Amino acid sequence: xxxxxxxxxxxxxxxxxxxxxxxxxxxxxxxxxxxxxxxxxxxxxxxxxxxxxxxxxxxxxxxxxxxxxxxxxxxxxxxxxxxxxxxxxxxxxxxxxxxxxxxxxxxxxxxxxxxxxxxxxxxxxxxxxxxxxxxxxxxxxxxxxxxxxxxxxxxxxxxxxxxxxxxxxxxxxxxxxxxxxxxxxxxxxxxxxxxxxxxxxxxxxxxxxxxxxxxxxxxxxxxxxxxxxxxxxxxxxxxxxxxxxxxxxxxxx
Amino acid sequence: xxxxxxxxxxxxxxxxxxxxxxxxxxxxxxxxxxxxxxxxxxxxxxxxxxxxxxxxxxxxxxxxxxxxxxxxxxxxxxxxxxxxxxxxxxxxxxxxxxxxxxxxxxxxxxxxxxxxxxxxxxxxxxxxxxxxxxxxxxxxxxxxxxxxxxxxxxxxxxxxxxxxxxxxxxxxxxxxxxxxxxxxxxxxxxxxxxxxxxxxxxxxxxxxxxxxxxxxxxxxxxxxxxxxxxxxxxxxxxxxxxxxxxxxxxxxxxxxxxxxxxxxxxxxxxxxxxxxxxxxxxxxxxxxxxxxxxxxxxxxxx
Numbered sequence: 001x002x003x004x005x006x007x008x009x010x011x012x013x014x015x016x017x018x019x020x021x022x023x024x025x026x027x028x029x030x031x032x033x034x035x036x037x038x039x040x041x042x043x044x045x046x047x048x049x050x051x052x053x054x055x056x057x058x059x060x061x062x063x064x065x066x067x068x069x070x071x072x073x074x075x076x077x078x079x080x081x082x083x084x085x086x087x088x089x090x091x092x093x094x095x096x097x098x099x100x101x102x103x104x105x106x107x108x109x110x111x112x113x114x115x116x117x118x119x120x121x122x123x124x125x126x127x128x129x130x131x132x133x134x135x136x137x138x139x140x141x142x143x144x145x146x147x148x149x150x151x152x153x154x155x156x157x158x159x160x161x162x163x164x165x166x167x168x169x170x171x172x173x174x175x176x177x178x179x180x181x182x183x184x185x186x187x188x189x190x191x192x193x194x195x196x197x198x199x200x201x202x203x204x205x206x207x208x209x210x211x212x213x214x215x216x217x218x219x220x221x222x223x224x225x226x227x228x229x230x231x232x233x234x235x236x237x238x239x240x241x242x243x244x245x246x247x248x249x250x251x252x253x
Numbered sequence: 254x255x256x257x258x259x260x261x262x263x264x265x266x267x268x269x270x271x272x273x274x275x276x277x278x279x280x281x282x283x284x285x286x287x288x289x290x291x292x293x294x295x296x297x298x299x300x301x302x303x304x305x306x307x308x309x310x311x312x313x314x315x316x317x318x319x320x321x322x323x324x325x326x327x328x329x330x331x332x333x334x335x336x337x338x339x340x341x342x343x344x345x346x347x348x349x350x351x352x353x354x355x356x357x358x359x360x361x362x363x364x365x366x367x368x369x370x371x372x373x374x375x376x377x378x379x380x381x382x383x384x385x386x387x388x389x390x391x392x393x394x395x396x397x398x399x400x401x402x403x404x405x406x407x408x409x410x411x412x413x414x415x416x417x418x419x420x421x422x423x424x425x426x427x428x429x430x431x432x433x434x435x436x437x438x439x440x441x442x443x444x445x446x447x448x449x450x451x452x453x454x455x456x457x458x459x460x461x462x463x464x465x466x467x468x469x470x471x472x473x474x475x476x477x478x479x480x481x482x483x484x485x486x487x488x489x490x491x492x493x494x495x496x497x498x499x500x501x502x503x504x505x506x507x508x509x510x511x512x513x514x515x516x517x518x519x520x521x522x523x524x525x526x527x528x529x530x531x532x533x534x535x536x537x538x539x540x541x542x543x544x545x546x547x548x549x550x551x552x553x554x555x
Contacts, residue, residue, distance in 0.1 A: 003286040053316050219523040224279030226325050227314035
């Protein structure tokens, strides 16, 4: 898919909890490019002083030719994005990277999300549904208020929750959830690194195909600068171009 | 109609003074969707070594105020792979292709250049004696006049085309190094490579780069780079290629007025992947506005 540099305007914004904002953005002077679930965009937040580089943000959804991003306030640039009002314009580079994929023989899919890492699972879950696969979601957070996108995920598949403090769903980490007693053909996971590694370990033990979405620090987003490399079984590979989604067998986990 | 042609010596003419800096533009094809490569004066491909290199461990990059540190460490698949697998894929670009060549010892530099000498589509070689991110070679050669001279002397015999030497700013007197490489037959010098820098995550009490130190680039280094280009342009007779934090046509013109015959766009490619073409257009607009017929008339006016 051809990469494009397009100005987007914030059409609507709403607080999504856990210090996150859900932005719906309209492309200006261009069609919304075809994006694959699990791909990401690089957004230039030039109203944050001192930040220079674009910020990589995963595609949360594409609705009515609008780009939906779930942004967590985690630094100067994302703070500015979270504070931005409707009508504000940003330069966006998209679509970037390799997203999630599914083989023809896959029937049962578990999508595991942690924190803001839940974002790409919404778009992926919708795509799976369109292929006739109803996904099972397992979403974890520290506390009830940090569970994100629940209303939207509930519309697509069955929803399982865990919180570390037990304020909603099963108490503990996602790995402790009884949903793992079920059989799955594929697990896709996006969240904090320790969580993805723990899920990968379960998948390996059970012999289930597993994909994870990495978020190494990156600059160009195009596979040119080689800053965001992950040490894989075939050497250093760019998370921005060869990923962000990898099969765990490609990684040295 | 403005004449944007520039001449860097030994047959290397560019249709305009704008090139993309090595390591920031891959092999050009990564940016193919986003700009017309044929609009550029040249592209300088990723640093190439005799043998494949995996580069340094992650993390390799840290954003700093108005800049970034990198410690990529010359990850590349080696000159043979470049010549047989990559060069044929990019040969059709209507622009000059320059190869940035690096080595960990003199023999490596010579061997890479000998191989590049045989490749017709390689329009020039930029010798990297200024990479701060490799343990051996790299900047070690570029921080003394004798070391820099020894590389150029050896490589000059192996490469018959335009030889540009990329200088390190991490020296006491960059003009001394520039004069030393000029004396050994360099056709041009390019400057500056990155400044050795460092950043620390105070919460974790750990360096932000796996290598602790790395190369600082971006607009934060521009005034120092402009000063060094100005000094070197006065010290040597060969053409100077300026780089260091160029984000716009205005920035590029600063370097040209300071004495650069051509410029390279580096870190800015990460911010706006189409910026290099905008810089070509901006330089042309400037020349029109100021009734400058030949961009070469601007070189070294300061």
